[in-house]
Amino acid sequence: MVIKQFDSKSLDLILEKMIETVGNSKDEIFRIGEECRNDFESITLELQEIKRKVAQIINEGDKLDIQVRSARKRLSEVSKHFKDYTEAQVREAYEVAHKLQMDLTMNRQTEKQLREKRDDLERRLIGLNETIERANHLVSQISVVMNYMMSDIRQMGEALETAKQKQDFGLKIIEAQEDERKRLSREIHDGPAQMLANVMMRSDLIEKIYKERSANEAIREIRDMKKMVRSALYEVRRIIYDLRPMALDDLGLVPTLKKYLQTIEEYHRTTKIEFINVGNDNRLPAKYEVALFRMIQESVQNALKHADAHVIQVKLEIKQDNVMVVVKDDGKGFDMSDKKPESFGILGIRERVELLEGELSIHSKISTGTLVIIQIPLNH
Secondary structure, three states: OOOOOOOOHHOOOOOOHHHHHHHHHHHHHHHHHHHHHHHHHHHHHHHHHHHHHHHHHHHHHHHHHHHHHHHHHHHHHHHHOOOOOOOOHHHHHHHHHHHHHHHHHHHHHHHHHHHHHHHHHHHHHHHHHHHHHHHHHHHHHHHHHHHHHHHHHHHHOOOOOOOHHHOOOOOHHHHHHHHHHHHHHHHHOOOOHHHHHHHEEEEHHHHHHHOOOOOOHHHHHHHHHHHHHHHHHHHHHHHHHHHOOHHHHHHHHHHHHHHHHHHHHHHOOOOOEEEEOOOOOOOOOHHHHHHHHHHHHHHHHHHHHHOOOOEEEEEEEEOOOEEEEEEEOOOOOOOOOOOOOOOHHHHHHHHHHHHHOOOOEEEEEEOOOEHHHHHHOOOO
């Protein structure tokens, strides 16, 4: 068997093309980071203005509340001693109380809208900040790679004596690229992409039903599609929330989990989610809180999406030297002897558990639900 040698100049040309491609990628990532920074500054200014308006509307509301109470007291006095006041005075007391009450209602509604907009801007800032940090990290990594490639990698042609060695090197590069693509695809694989594709298919079906059947049936399909769009919107909001819940830094793991699970339960009205904290309510290092939140989040989402569960129980126990998480559902379960590839969600949980040197065990049977147990040691 004859193994042909590559010309080192050909390898140099390939490396130069790689360096050029990596450099262009670095510039593109830097541009994205700059755009995000500009958006961050703009939204920050808008958020400051919204917060100012929130404070102002709250102050006005407090004043209106005092006036409403006074007007009600006046109206009660007039009603109680009706004979001592003229009809005009009675009418005036009623109109004043009614107008102030309407003003207070409008004030509360405006306050609610401003608060919702403030919360939305804060979530967007969290997402932009995460993107900026990732862009900076990627630019830094690419700079290291480029320095390495430009300084030493050109001499690899002399070290690679056979085509087999060069092939192995190329395969490692391809493997690293594929691993990175897999990691990125996990973020969107089970998210809005599939839902939006379903919406497109449903829209084509609606058009067909309208032409071939009746408008009433088409309207019913539109209502069903609205539910799908609402679910897609929920998934988008979930992904935004997934970037990093702000309450996790401020309040810690337990309060954030309570709020998150309560929100999920309110949205999925057919599923009851029980949260039990049997351990300490102590704060953990940030890497543990984020990882535990993500793993619980993914476990609950898996139960909601795939198990058709009616009850999901989340149990958290924080001890001095370890943390235990138990997520149990009463869904349809699955056959563990069926060796199917693991879903992206399970892969993500397994990777986080391994990074924290913990243990993951999954137990399930058809029609008996699924039990996920996670144990993480605390290396103080």
